[in-house]
Amino acid sequence: xxxxxxxxxxxxxxxxxxxxxxxxxLALEQTVELPRTCLTPEVAREVAGSVEAVEPLxxxxxxxxxxxxxxxxxxxxxxxxxxxxxxxSLQGGIRVTDAEVPPRVRDRCGGPRYGIRxxxxxxxxxxxxxxxxxxxxxxxxxxxxxADVCHAFAAxxxxxxxxxxxxxxxxxxxxxxxxxxxxxAVEAANARSGGTxxxxxxxxxxxxxxxxxxxxARSLGCKGVLLSPLLLGLDxxxxxxxxxxxxxxxxxxxxxxxFARSHGIAPDVLLGRLFRLVGSDGVxxxxxxxxxxxxxxxxxxxxxxxxxxxxxxxxxxxxxAxxxxxARVPHWIGEYGTDxxxxxxxxxYAHRDLQRATERLVEAxxxxxxxxx
Amino acid sequence: xxxxxxxxxxxxxxxxxxxxxxxxxLALEQTVELPRTCLTPEVAREVAGSVEAVEPLxxxxxxxxxxxxxxxxxxxxxxxxxxxxxxxSLQGGIRVTDAEVPPRVRDRCGGPRYGIRxxxxxxxxxxxxxxxxxxxxxxxxxxxxxADVCHAFAAxxxxxxxxxxxxxxxxxxxxxxxxxxxxxAVEAANARSGGTxxxxxxxxxxxxxxxxxxxxARSLGCKGVLLSPLLLGLDxxxxxxxxxxxxxxxxxxxxxxxFARSHGIAPDVLLGRLFRLVGSDGVxxxxxxxxxxxxxxxxxxxxxxxxxxxxxxxxxxxxxAxxxxxARVPHWIGEYGTDxxxxxxxxxYAHRDLQRATERLVEAxxxxxxxxx
Numbered sequence: 001x002x003x004x005x006x007x008x009x010x011x012x013x014x015x016x017x018x019x020x021x022x023x024x025x026l027a028l029e030q031t032v033e034l035p036r037t038c039l040t041p042e043v044a045r046e047v048a049g050s051v052e053a054v055e056p057l058x059x060x061x062x063x064x065x066x067x068x069x070x071x072x073x074x075x076x077x078x079x080x081x082x083x084x085x086x087x088x089s090l091q092g093g094i095r096v097t098d099a100e101v102p103p104r105v106r107d108r109c110g111g112p113r114y115g116i117r118x119x120x121x122x123x124x125x126x127x128x129x130x131x132x133x134x135x136x137x138x139x140x141x142x143x144x145x146x147a148d149v150c151h152a153f154a155a156x157x158x159x160x161x162x163x164x165x166x167x168x169x170x171x172x173x174x175x176x177x178x179x180x181x182x183x184x185a186v187e188a189a190n191a192r193s194g195g196t197x198x199x200x201x202x203x204x205x206x207x208x209x210x211x212x213x214x215x216x217a218r219s220l221g222c223k224g225v226l227l228s229p230l231l232l233g234l235d236x237x238x239x240x241x242x243x244x245x246x247x248x249x250x251x252x253x254x255x256x257x258x259f260a261r262s263h264g265i266a267p268d269v270l271l272g273r274l275f276r277l278v279g280s281d282g283v284x285x286x287x288x289x290x291x292x293x294x295x296x297x298x299x300x301x302x303x304x305x306x307x308x309x310x311x312x313x314x315x316x317x318x319x320x321a322x323x324x325x326x327a328r329v330p331h332w333i334g335e336y337g338t339d340x341x342x343x344x345x346x347x348x349y350a351h352r353d354l355q356r357a358t359e360r361l362v363e364a365x366x367x368x369x370x371x372x373x
Numbered sequence: 374x375x376x377x378x379x380x381x382x383x384x385x386x387x388x389x390x391x392x393x394x395x396x397x398x399l400a401l402e403q404t405v406e407l408p409r410t411c412l413t414p415e416v417a418r419e420v421a422g423s424v425e426a427v428e429p430l431x432x433x434x435x436x437x438x439x440x441x442x443x444x445x446x447x448x449x450x451x452x453x454x455x456x457x458x459x460x461x462s463l464q465g466g467i468r469v470t471d472a473e474v475p476p477r478v479r480d481r482c483g484g485p486r487y488g489i490r491x492x493x494x495x496x497x498x499x500x501x502x503x504x505x506x507x508x509x510x511x512x513x514x515x516x517x518x519x520a521d522v523c524h525a526f527a528a529x530x531x532x533x534x535x536x537x538x539x540x541x542x543x544x545x546x547x548x549x550x551x552x553x554x555x556x557x558a559v560e561a562a563n564a565r566s567g568g569t570x571x572x573x574x575x576x577x578x579x580x581x582x583x584x585x586x587x588x589x590a591r592s593l594g595c596k597g598v599l600l601s602p603l604l605l606g607l608d609x610x611x612x613x614x615x616x617x618x619x620x621x622x623x624x625x626x627x628x629x630x631x632f633a634r635s636h637g638i639a640p641d642v643l644l645g646r647l648f649r650l651v652g653s654d655g656v657x658x659x660x661x662x663x664x665x666x667x668x669x670x671x672x673x674x675x676x677x678x679x680x681x682x683x684x685x686x687x688x689x690x691x692x693x694a695x696x697x698x699x700a701r702v703p704h705w706i707g708e709y710g711t712d713x714x715x716x717x718x719x720x721x722y723a724h725r726d727l728q729r730a731t732e733r734l735v736e737a738x739x740x741x742x743x744x745x746x
Contacts, residue, residue: 029664032511033537038722039511047513047545071543072512078577078604079541082626086538086601089629090665090695138405138412139445140420164406165459168452170444172420204451206579207612228459231451233606239580253455256462257630257637264630291402292463322463349411 004067005100006052007084011062012093012262019062023051026094027066030083047072061262063097075104077278078235085258085265096265101277106313109238114224114247114281115314116307116339122223122247123159124196129369130333131341132157132362133249133282133319134348136182137164143173147181149354154189154197156358160341161186162226163202165251175201175213183220200249202226206236214244223247224281230254234278241279249319250280256292267298272305275316282317282341287332290323303336317341326361330368338369377440378473379425380457384435385466385635392435396424399467400439403456420445434635436470448477450651451608458631458638469638474650479686482611487597487620487654488687489680489712495596495620496532497569502742503706504714505530505735506622506655506692507721509555510537516546520554522727527562527570529731533714534559535599536575538624548574548586556593573622575599579609587617596620597654603627607651614652622692623653629665640671645678648689655690655714660705663696676709690714699734703741711742 009026013019027049028036036044046069053065073080080102088094112118120126136149146167153161161182169175179201186199203213203225210232217225224247229237231253241248252271258264265274267285275283283306286292288299303318320332321343329342344361351357382399386392400422401409409417419442426438446453453475461467485491493499509522519540526534534555542548552574559572576586576598583605590598597620602610604626614621625644631637638647640658648656656679659665661672676691691709694716702715717734724730 025664031539032513033508033539034511034719034722038719043511043513047511071545072539074541074543076541076543076577078579078601079539079543082539082541082577082601082604085630086604086626089627090625090632090659090667091629092666135406138407138416138420140405140416166404166406166445166452166455168447168449168455170447170449170452172444204449204455204608206451206606206608207616228451228455231455231459231606231608233579233604233609235577235579235604236606236609243580252463253459254462256464257458257633259463260630260633260636263633286463291398293465294463346407346411349407 003070005070005102006065006067007096007100008098009064009066010095010097010262011064013060013062014093019056019064020051020054023054023064023066026088027051029087031068031072033087070102070104073102073105075108077105077109077238078233080105081234081274093262095263096269099269099273101273106277106311109277110242110279111276111310111313112279112281112316113241116317118314119247119281119317122198125159128338129365130338131159131317132365133160133162133341133343134158134358135162135164135343135345137167139164139166139170140172143177143181146173146178147185150182150199151185151189152354153358154186154195155193156355157193157195157362158197158358160198160200160249162200162249165202165226165228165253167202168204176216179217179220179222183222187221198223200224200226200247204228204231206232210236214240214246218244218246224249226251228253229275229278229280234274237280238278247281248279249282249284250275251284252286266301267294268301268305272302276306276313280316282319284319284321284343286322287320287324290321292322303340307339315339319343321345326357329361330364333365333368376443378443378475379438379440380469380473381471382437382439383468383470383635384437386433386435387466392429392437393424393427396427396437396439399461400424402460404441404445406460443475443477446475446478448481450478450482450611451606453478454607454647466635468636469642472642472646474646479650479684482650483615483652484649484683484686485652485654485689486614489690491687492620492654492690495571498532501711502738503711504532504690505738506533506535506714506716507531507731508535508537508716508718510540512537512539512543513545516550516554519546519551520558523555523572524558524562525727526731527559527568528566529728530568530735531570531731533571533573533622535573535622538575538599538601538626540575541577549589552590552593552595556595560594571596573597573599573620577601577604579605583609583613587613587619591617591619597622599624601626602648602651602653607647610653611651620654621652622655622657623648624657625659639674640667641674641678645675649679649686653689655692657692657694657716659695660693660697665695676713680712688712692716694718699730702734703737706738706741
């Protein structure tokens with residue numbers, strides 16, 4: 001039926017578990033939270049999730065598809081996530097591997113306000129090369145020292161300098177002082193070089209503080225911010241995207257809690273679909289081969305979800321990170337394509353002269369992407 | 374040192390992993406996010422986490438204690454959670470088993486505004502018996518039908534009727550209509566019986582919608598609300614506690630993602646300490662023996678964390694739920710003590726006459742708690 005959406009689960013069953021029962025139970029748990037015997041026939045038919053398929057995959061694993069009514073969610077993204085994994089998070093052996101998004105949730109969230117094209121325009125890089133992003137760090141530096149780091153990166157030709165996500169509002173670098181100095185440093189570097197580097201501060205606050213920090217960032221000339229959707233809440237990100245006018249780079253803090261092999265939400269669904277849904281213009285994830293254990297297949301799946309056609313929802317930049325060596329960036333461009341934003345960290349900081357190291361990286365990327373005659 | 378706080382981890386190491394290295398790496402990952410070689414001596418000393426102990430527990434498991442500077446967090450609860458588990462969530466074999474809360478975070482959050490004593494006063498139950506809570510459900514009923522359910526529970530003598538956490542703002546029971554009808558039904562039952570039952574609506578929205586729904590609930594006479602801290606974001610709960618004047622019952626939706634055996638945050642730390650920290654007056658968790666796999670030891674640990682002395686932070690009600698049989702409530706009172714709120718669901722709904730079944734439950738609880746002569 002057209003007013004249903006489907007969620008696909010990988011079920012892992014213990015020796016005493018029956019996959020069909022497990023699927024039927026979760027379809028009730030995530031909607032009516034009552035045994036079927038306590039329901040009126042109408043609620044059982046119109047509200048409870050409906051199991052459409054339970055197929056064996058071998059080794060006690062099953063693929064189950066459950067159809068849910070769009071009316072059980074309305075236009076509320078938190079209720080959508082709640083229905084996806086709220087209560088069953090507390091059980092075991094259930095992994096969400098695919099999830100259609102109800103049209104009303106999709107339309108209310110609206111996805112990226114900039115998306116790949118919009119971010120390219122902000123950065124003035126519309127040609128076919130990937131974008132380069134760095135984090136200003138470490139926590140512990142004073143605002144002026146962080147600003148010096150920003151200046152070196154911007155002068156070296158980086159596209160986006162973001163705050164490290166551990167930078168909040170600590171006394172060593174209070175939010176207001178840090179953002180003022182870092183934004184000014186990037187603007188000064190741009191003025192000298194003719195570049196268009198952007199600075200995205202990290203915002204880790206809700207309610208009144210969130211509004212005040214967004215307003216300050218905007219008033220200082222920032223075009224975007226770094227947010228951690230699982231710390232702030234996905235609905236907060238939705239609201240920032242809808243109301244702030246700022247581009248959003250999303251950080252995966254806490255996301256790994258959902259990535260157990262047999263229980264959770266698949267990384268491409270959480271980081272690729274849900275983060276994009278609520279308005280992330282770019283989504284940071286730990287690249288294969290760095291200091292986090294994502295596989296190549298996981299990275300490819302995230303990239304695909306972020307870029308795939310999805311009605312009027314704009315595609316978002318995949319932002320592989322977490323230990324990308326500058327020497328390997330040309331390699332990864334070949335693997336992931338040019339509609340990628342590479343977030344480089346420690347391998348730049350290993351160099352004494354940050355600006356020179358950045359220049360060499362930018363040069364290597366330009367060379368790799370130059371049109372061949 | 375007095376300006377440090379300690380986090381304890383259970384590390385599970387693979388055959389090629391060294392526990393001391395793993396502890397040292399996570400202490401950097403969660404603070405400066407750079408290798409030690411990229412740090413100035415001052416930042417390495419003053420900002421990076423400092424490993425204080427790594428002790429073998431056998432079977433490749435280790436207990437590690439890391440001391441962090443309070444200045445790396447400031448008063449920001451999201452940065453505190455970020456430091457606890459943000460980036461390392463994306464690794465494996467790291468479980469947070471204990472975490473001191475920096476005093477500035479504790480003081481800014483402030484904990485429960487009502488706590489066990491305040492909720493007892495709201496309910497008019499200051500004598501030594503546990504509180505009884507039920508959920509109005511299922512999703513799919515119209516506001517008037519949900520209100521009838523509320524009325525039956527309130528007339529039967531229940532203390533708190535909360536929305537099922539799947540009730541958001543769906544067209545079958547829009548938020549405003551539902552809250553108006555349910556609150557009125559509970560008030561009508563109270564007026565007839567002389568009772569003091571309370572109705573707590575579920576609020577699943579951020580930003581402008583959150584404020585509007587809180588205001589509506591308050592204006593209709595509700596004294597508390599149901600919130601899902603991991604959906605809304607912990608800082609949103611902090612703000613509701615600080616500004617709304619409403620009591621907060623916290624739901625564990627999504628929490629199970631953190632409860633893998635060897636990776637995540639221990640349930641007593643997440644539900645017991647962090648949920649209490651941000652202002653939950655009661656915390657719902659899945660009781661042992663129900664339809665979720667918590668052990669008795671986990672339940673005891675959550676109960677202890679919610680009630681333990683903690684400076685000026687008030688104790689919060691443990692709210693065991695998830696398949697508590699009405700017949701077993703007297704048993705659980707003996708096990709968990711009277712400073713408990715029991716959330717009863719399906720085993721009440723299995724009865725045709727909700728009011729009568731509730732009356733019998735309340736009677737059994739009173740009898741169990743009557744002073745013996």
